[in-house]
Amino acid sequence: MANPSPDTFDVVVLGAGTGGYAAAFRAGQLGMRVALVDEDKIGGTCLHRGCIPTKALLESAEAVHRVREKGAELGLTGHEGIGFDYGRIAARRDAVVKRMWTGLRTLVAKNKVEWVAGRGRLDGPGRVRVALHGEDGTPGGGGERLLLATDVVVATGSRVKSLPGFEPDGVRVLTSDDVLRADSVPPSIAIVGAGAVGCEFASLYADLGAKVTLLEYLPAIAPLEDREVSKELERAFRRRGIDVVTNARLAAETLVVDEAGIRVSVGVEGGESREVVAEVLLLAAGRAANVEDIGLETTRVEVERGVIKVDGYMRTAEPHVWAIGDVVGGLWLAHTAAHEGLTAVHAITADPDVHPIDYDTQPRATYCRPEIASVGLTEQECERRGLAVRTGKVPFQAIAKAVIHGDYAGFAKVIADAESGQLVGLHLVGPHATELIAEASLAAFLEATAGEIGATTHPHPTLAEAVGEAAMAVDGRSINF
Amino acid sequence: MANPSPDTFDVVVLGAGTGGYAAAFRAGQLGMRVALVDEDKIGGTCLHRGCIPTKALLESAEAVHRVREKGAELGLTGHEGIGFDYGRIAARRDAVVKRMWTGLRTLVAKNKVEWVAGRGRLDGPGRVRVALHGEDGTPGGGGERLLLATDVVVATGSRVKSLPGFEPDGVRVLTSDDVLRADSVPPSIAIVGAGAVGCEFASLYADLGAKVTLLEYLPAIAPLEDREVSKELERAFRRRGIDVVTNARLAAETLVVDEAGIRVSVGVEGGESREVVAEVLLLAAGRAANVEDIGLETTRVEVERGVIKVDGYMRTAEPHVWAIGDVVGGLWLAHTAAHEGLTAVHAITADPDVHPIDYDTQPRATYCRPEIASVGLTEQECERRGLAVRTGKVPFQAIAKAVIHGDYAGFAKVIADAESGQLVGLHLVGPHATELIAEASLAAFLEATAGEIGATTHPHPTLAEAVGEAAMAVDGRSINF
Numbered sequence: 001m002a003n004p005s006p007d008t009f010d011v012v013v014l015g016a017g018t019g020g021y022a023a024a025f026r027a028g029q030l031g032m033r034v035a036l037v038d039e040d041k042i043g044g045t046c047l048h049r050g051c052i053p054t055k056a057l058l059e060s061a062e063a064v065h066r067v068r069e070k071g072a073e074l075g076l077t078g079h080e081g082i083g084f085d086y087g088r089i090a091a092r093r094d095a096v097v098k099r100m101w102t103g104l105r106t107l108v109a110k111n112k113v114e115w116v117a118g119r120g121r122l123d124g125p126g127r128v129r130v131a132l133h134g135e136d137g138t139p140g141g142g143g144e145r146l147l148l149a150t151d152v153v154v155a156t157g158s159r160v161k162s163l164p165g166f167e168p169d170g171v172r173v174l175t176s177d178d179v180l181r182a183d184s185v186p187p188s189i190a191i192v193g194a195g196a197v198g199c200e201f202a203s204l205y206a207d208l209g210a211k212v213t214l215l216e217y218l219p220a221i222a223p224l225e226d227r228e229v230s231k232e233l234e235r236a237f238r239r240r241g242i243d244v245v246t247n248a249r250l251a252a253e254t255l256v257v258d259e260a261g262i263r264v265s266v267g268v269e270g271g272e273s274r275e276v277v278a279e280v281l282l283l284a285a286g287r288a289a290n291v292e293d294i295g296l297e298t299t300r301v302e303v304e305r306g307v308i309k310v311d312g313y314m315r316t317a318e319p320h321v322w323a324i325g326d327v328v329g330g331l332w333l334a335h336t337a338a339h340e341g342l343t344a345v346h347a348i349t350a351d352p353d354v355h356p357i358d359y360d361t362q363p364r365a366t367y368c369r370p371e372i373a374s375v376g377l378t379e380q381e382c383e384r385r386g387l388a389v390r391t392g393k394v395p396f397q398a399i400a401k402a403v404i405h406g407d408y409a410g411f412a413k414v415i416a417d418a419e420s421g422q423l424v425g426l427h428l429v430g431p432h433a434t435e436l437i438a439e440a441s442l443a444a445f446l447e448a449t450a451g452e453i454g455a456t457t458h459p460h461p462t463l464a465e466a467v468g469e470a471a472m473a474v475d476g477r478s479i480n481f
Numbered sequence: 482m483a484n485p486s487p488d489t490f491d492v493v494v495l496g497a498g499t500g501g502y503a504a505a506f507r508a509g510q511l512g513m514r515v516a517l518v519d520e521d522k523i524g525g526t527c528l529h530r531g532c533i534p535t536k537a538l539l540e541s542a543e544a545v546h547r548v549r550e551k552g553a554e555l556g557l558t559g560h561e562g563i564g565f566d567y568g569r570i571a572a573r574r575d576a577v578v579k580r581m582w583t584g585l586r587t588l589v590a591k592n593k594v595e596w597v598a599g600r601g602r603l604d605g606p607g608r609v610r611v612a613l614h615g616e617d618g619t620p621g622g623g624g625e626r627l628l629l630a631t632d633v634v635v636a637t638g639s640r641v642k643s644l645p646g647f648e649p650d651g652v653r654v655l656t657s658d659d660v661l662r663a664d665s666v667p668p669s670i671a672i673v674g675a676g677a678v679g680c681e682f683a684s685l686y687a688d689l690g691a692k693v694t695l696l697e698y699l700p701a702i703a704p705l706e707d708r709e710v711s712k713e714l715e716r717a718f719r720r721r722g723i724d725v726v727t728n729a730r731l732a733a734e735t736l737v738v739d740e741a742g743i744r745v746s747v748g749v750e751g752g753e754s755r756e757v758v759a760e761v762l763l764l765a766a767g768r769a770a771n772v773e774d775i776g777l778e779t780t781r782v783e784v785e786r787g788v789i790k791v792d793g794y795m796r797t798a799e800p801h802v803w804a805i806g807d808v809v810g811g812l813w814l815a816h817t818a819a820h821e822g823l824t825a826v827h828a829i830t831a832d833p834d835v836h837p838i839d840y841d842t843q844p845r846a847t848y849c850r851p852e853i854a855s856v857g858l859t860e861q862e863c864e865r866r867g868l869a870v871r872t873g874k875v876p877f878q879a880i881a882k883a884v885i886h887g888d889y890a891g892f893a894k895v896i897a898d899a900e901s902g903q904l905v906g907l908h909l910v911g912p913h914a915t916e917l918i919a920e921a922s923l924a925a926f927l928e929a930t931a932g933e934i935g936a937t938t939h940p941h942p943t944l945a946e947a948v949g950e951a952a953m954a955v956d957g958r959s960i961n962f
Contacts, residue, residue, distance in 0.1 A: 018941065022960050029958050051942055052881050059885050063555045067548050067563070074544045075570030081559035082548070089556030100881050107961070335941035338960065342936075355936070365940040373940065400528075400581050404537050435913060438937075438945035439920040445937040446927055451834070455823075456919075456926040459846040459854065460499065460816035461532055464919035477510050479503050479819065480588070 005148070009033045011348065012128045012149035014120050014294065017044020019325030019337025020155035021104065026345045028111035035147050036113050037120035037130055039139060042104050044157055045326075046334035047097060053180045054200055056093040058367050060084065061207035065369070070406050084208065090183045118142060122295030125318050128152060129295070151320045151348050154301070154308065155341065156294050158287040158326035163192065165252025166283055172257045174282050176201070185210055190262065190278040192250065194221035196366040198284035199233070203368035206242050213276050215248040215266060222366060226378035226427040228393075228413060233429055236370050236409050247271075289327045305329070312356025313347035314340050322348070336362045361444040365434040370410045373437035375444050376425035379415055388418035392450065392473025394466055396430040398481035401461040405431050412436075412466035416450035416474045423448055426470075432463050439467055450474040486629070490516045492829065493609045493630035495601050495775065498525020500806030500818025501636035502585065507826045509592035516628050517594050518601035518611055520620060523585050525638055526807070527815035528578060534661045535681055537574040539848050541565065542688035546850070551887050565689065571664045599623060603776030606799050609633060610776070632801045632829050635782070635789065636822065637775050639768040639807035644673065646733025647764055653738045655763050657682070666691055671743065671759040673731065675702035677847040679765035680714070684849035687723050694757050696729040696747060703847060707859035707908040709874075709894060714910055717851050717890050728752075770808045786810070793837025794828035795821050803829070817843045842925040846915040851891045854918035856925050857906035860896055869899035873931065873954025875947055877911040879962035882942040886912050893917075893947035897931035897955045904929055907951075913944050920948055931955040 009032075013024040016038035024036040041048060064084050071079030108115050118132035119139065126149055134141020160175040162168065168175045176197055185208045191198045194216035202214045214221065214237065220230035221237070221244060237244050247269035254265035254275075262281045267273040289307045300318040302309040307329035314322045322344040325337030339357065346354035365373040382389045393413040402408035410430025417424055426440035443453050454471035458464045469478040490513075494505040497519035505517040522529060545565050552560030589596050599613035600620065607630055615622020641656040643649065649656050657678055666689045672679045675697035683695045695702065695718065701711035702718070702725060718725050728750035735746035735756075743762045748754040770788045781799040783790040788810035795803045803825040806818030820838065827835035846854040863870045874894040883889035891911025898905055907921035924934050935952035939945045950959040 025960050026958065046941070047881075052885070055882065055942055056885050059887070060555045060557075063547060063552070063557060066544060067552075067557070067560075071544070071548075071563075072569075073573060074541045075565050075567065075573055076541075076544060076548070077564040077566050078559070078562035079548075081562045082552075083558040084556050085558050086556065088553075092554060092556055096881075096884055099884055103879065104961075333941070335938050335946075338941070339938045342960075353932070362938050363940040365943065398584065400533050400577075401536065403577055403580055404533070404540050406540070432913070432916060434940060435916055435943050435945050436919070438917070438939050438943065438948065439923050441939065442920050442923055442929070442934065442937045446929060446933060448923070448927060452927060453923065455836070456923045457816050457820045457843050458919050458922065459844040459915060460527070460814070460819070461536055462846070462916050462919065464916050465816075467919065477507065479506050479823075480585075 007145065007147055009035045009147060009149045011151045011153060011345070012037060012147045013153045013155055014122070014128060015044070015155035015157055015325070016040070016042040017155060017157045017325060017337065018046045018334040019341040020044065020153070022338035023153050023155065023324060023341030023345050024113045025107060025111040026342050027348070028113045030345065030349055034113045035116050035149070036108065037116040037118065037128060037147070039117070039119040039133065041101060042108065042115070043101050047100055047104070049177050049180055051334055052100060053093045053097055055367055056096040057089060058200065058204055060089040060092065061204045062369065065207045073406060086185050086208065087183050116145065116147065118145070121293065122152065122154070122298050122321070124298045125321055126150065126152065151322060153341070153344055154294065154321065154323040154327060155325045155337070156290040156327045158289050158332065160283065161286045161288040163283050163285050165255060166192070166281070168283060169257070172262050172280055174280055176282070176284060179282055186279040187211065188261070188278040189213070189280050189282055190215060190264070190276050191282045191284055193284035193286065195223070195284065195286065199366050199368040201282060201284065202237065202242050206240050207369070211278070213243040213245065213278060215250065215276065216246050217248060219246050221246060222372055224364070225372055225374055226413065226425070227380055229372055229374070229427050229429045232410055233368070233370065233372060287326060287332055289329060291327060313354065314344040314357070315347070331359060331362055331364065333362070333364065361441065363437045363441040365437060367434055370407070370430050371433035372429045373433040374425065374427045375437060375440045376423065377415065378425060378427070382415060382424060387424065389415050389424055390418050390474050391415050392470045392478065394469040394473050394478055394481045396463070396466055398469065399463060399466045401463050401465065402431055404461065405463070407431050412470035414450050414453070414467070414470040414474050421449035421451050421474070423450055423453065426467070428466070430466070436464055436467055439464060488626065488628055490514045490628060490630045492632045492634060492826070493518060493628050494634045494636055495603070495609060496525065496636035496638055496806070497521070497523040498636060498638045498806060498818065499527045499815040500822040501525065501634070503819035504634050504636065504805060504822030504826050505594045506588060506592040507823050508829070509594045511826065511830055515594045516597050516630070517589065518597040518599065518609060518628070520598070520600040520614065522582060523589065523596070524582050528581055528585070530658050530661055532815055533581060534574045534578055536848055537577040538570060539681065539685055541570040541573065542685050543850065546688045554887060567666050567689065568664050597626065597628070599626070602774065603633065603635070603779050603802070605779045606802055607631065607633065632803065634822070634825055635775065635802065635804040635808055636806045636818070637771040637808050639770050639813065641764065642767045642769040644764055644766050646736065647673070647762070649764060650738070653743050653761055655761055657763070657765060660763055667760040668692065669742070669759040670694070670761050670763055671696060671745070671757050672763045672765055674765035674767065676704070676765065676767065680847055680849040682763060682765065683718065683723050687721050688850070692759070694724040694726065694759060696731065696757065697727050698729060700727050702727060703853055705845070706853055706855055707894065707906070708861055710853055710855070710908050710910045713891055714849070714851065714853060768807060768813055770810060772808060794835065795825035795838070796828070812840060812843055812845065814843070814845065842922065844918045844922040846918060848915055851888070851911045852914035853910045854914040855906065855908045856918060856921045857904065858896065859906060859908070863896060863905060868905065870896050870905055871899050871955050872896050873951045873959065875950040875954050875959055875962045877944070877947055879950065880944060880947045882944050882946065883912055885942065886944070888912050893951035895931050895934070895948070895951040895955050902930035902932050902955070904931055904934065907948070909947070911947070917945055917948055920945060
């Protein structure tokens with residue numbers, strides 16, 4: 001048999017964000033010939049303009065908080081003199097990103113994946129046409145290359161969604177892309193949208209001394225979380241001096257942007273309208289999938305409500321074209337994108353062990369303080385679906401390690417099927433919630449019962465005991481609460 | 482039917498440490514008439530002289546370390562002026578203990594358990610004779626009370642083990658009880674024994690500026706852990722300036738204790754002997770079960786190698802007498818004691834769902850820096866048992882959240898059965914290892930495979946991803962390493 005053409009691949013992955021590179025690496029591990037195409041750096045939004053730089057900033061902010069506000073309690077001296085240099089915090093943010101990016105680049109070769117630098121688009125099923133970067137990185141400067149693939153995985157990601165009447169200008173009206181490039185902290189900031197991004201920046205800037213106003217259209221911040229979690233977070237935010245406005249109706253026509261900053265009138269459903277004044281305004285009202293200009297029209301791939309339509313194995317309506325990550329909507333989370341990528345690749349190889357993706361087993365994590373994390377259904381969603389459930393809820397203040405940690409606002413809440421006891425949802429708000437949810441994620445994947453989680457020995461003293469105690473509380477049998 | 486006598490119980494629990502109170506509370510929840518007997522405060526060694534005060538001290542030490550050694554990197558200013566006031570650190574330690582103790586006391590009534598303050602001892606099966614405290618707390622000042630019980634749970638715990646030739650004097654030769662009462666940090670300390678207690682105090686005192694010498698008889702520190710974990714910890718300790726001596730043979734006859742401190746000659750197997758000089762010496766060579774003077778001789782309970790002999794349901798050789806916690810040896814861990822307590826109580830009620838205790842699913846945790854935690858078998862134990870296994874190991878430096886955290890020495894190591902893939906052991910050394918092990922504990926309890934752990938979505942970016950990546954690495958399929 002002749003060698004295949006250098007432009008012939010088993011799989012071409014279009015987009016090298018977290019989902020795209022996970023799919024490409026796994027395909028390489030499974031022995032497939034793989035090309036990974038992107039006009040940008042490997043790592044995508046998450047690494048370069050999302051999760052990673054944000055969490056790096058939050059780590060520094062947490063350190064500032066710990067010393068300033070907990071230093072005395074923990075027995076430190078000299079903590080009154082602690083400040084921060086945002087320039088250095090920003091430099092560390094960039095250094096972390098660069099380090100992880102450098103590591104990722106070495107994994108391309110390790111996994112025998114061919115990196116194709118350029119802008120790719122579908123040119124009919126099984127064909128990806130790439131406008132190659134030039135040697136110096138100039139877009140389109142390297143001519144064109146046609147890649148032939150048995151399967152194509154579309155992983156083109158998403159971008160910050162704009163809000164009608166609020167045109168980002170990079171100076172006063174900002175997106176998360178802008179604030180993640182900034183090397184200073186504004187004295188005041190109004191944040192539109194209290195989802196994960198809005199809550200994380202509200203928490204970050206509050207720790208760094210900014211006056212923060214958090215505006216949410218829906219009746220609760222972190223509106224996708226269990227209502228009890230949202231309430232606890234709102235209480236904590238208010239205690240920290242964050243001005244939280246729910247049911248906020250922004251009057252775009254009243255927006256004034258000038259040298260002093262921004263002013264906008266905000267109506268509150270059922271209340272009086274007020275004027276919000278801040279140095280800058282951050283738009284955190286969600287993301288839009290990158291479905292445009294990637295050649296979907298040359299295939300039978302269907303786009304519905306702005307995202308590519310897929311089945312549980314990430315199949316589009318066009319055979320052998322798959323789509324994963326933000327471009328299919330779903331949870332808009334990097335780890336879910338990676339999971340979707342692995343699902344697609346294993347489906348491509350017809351792996352008998354591959355499971356269709358189940359979003360109820362996907363963890364969600366928000367890195368504000370207190371942190372929030374969850375898996376499965378909220379109690380409100382259970383009510384909507386008419387599911388009979390039992391719940392157990394234990395506050396972190398009953399958990400020795402949380403009291404030792406010193407920041408112990410919050411709780412663990414376990415929701416189980418009333419009859420079978422199977423885990424339906426697990427919700428955490430409190431210290432290191434984003435780490436503790438991993439156990440719940442495994443429990444959901446293995447279809448464990450609350451009884452099994454409660455019967456598992458949690459090491460003492462750990463914050464993880466909150467999960468075990470809440471699981472036992474489902475049967476009224478918690479030990480330490 | 483006449484009311485039972487006020488001295489007649491379904492269950493009498495002798496000893497109110499973590500295992501004892503867990504057993505008593507659960508028995509109360511299951512509707513049994515329960516007495517909980519102790520001459521000391523509820524909470525036992527763990528709460529008053531063990532885990533809790535130690536971890537409170539370690540939390541402060543970690544805060545000192547973070548600011549002093551990571552402050553500049555994290556962008557803090559003024560961190561050069563950070564110090565600590567050990568008096569305040571010790572006061573917080575005591576406040577944490579008092580707070581948890583206060584909470585526990587309220588749970589006695591909540592769980593309908595009768596608290597009997599005094600020294601109890603078995604007086605034949607089904608009989609516990611208590612020398613009651615007086616109103617003012619005077620031991621024996623309240624006369625005697627005979628409790629009649631259908632079942633008795635012995636949970637009398639353990640005490641610090643002495644070392645021949647090293648008599649604790651509370652001044653120069655100390656036990657963990659002594660150092661947990663101290664309100665100052667010695668300039669230098671020699672620690673005998675590098676198990677959990679020895680490693681935690683070595684780490685604590687090193688952070689607080691003491692010159693630490695850590696002496697271990699066996700060839701590795703943390704000798705019960707996987708050898709790779711021990712090596713990583715030893716490297717980290719040495720980098721931190723801790724003088725680690727393994728294969729150490731203390732010549733008790735050379736011990737000099739005077740006003741300057743202690744001096745002792747230490748032979749090193751295969752090397753030259755040296756003199757260790759320090760302000761104080763801490764004995765951390767293990768614990769001894771409290772089997773004496775509790776009336777075991779009035780029953781058929783068997784003691785073997787210093788601990789009470791039990792089956793997987795915590796049954797002793799005497800029907801209706803059960804034993805749990807340190808008094809049965811096993812792992813000498815508070816959470817395992819609690820698990821044994823619940824196992825015994827559910828066995829007493831003949832609960833069909835009760836499992837015999839499986840020590841291979843019990844997590845182990847040591848709170849030094851880097852933290853270490855594990856569940857199941859080490860690779861060395863697998864070799865001894867002739868088990869064919871596959872392993873996956875991923876360093877924390879491949880994990881974005883660890884790099885963000887800044888302390889990223891260490892790794893996750895998954896050991897799986899070569900054929901079935903079932904989890905055999907999971908070993909962690911690195912940031913927040915003690916929290917991350919909870920997932921492994923659930924996996925072990927549910928008999929999950931490495932494949933299932935790897936197929937579970939771990940939220941990004943979290944330290945918990947190390948566990949998922951190591952599980953995938955068992956099949957050579959890690960994504961980020």
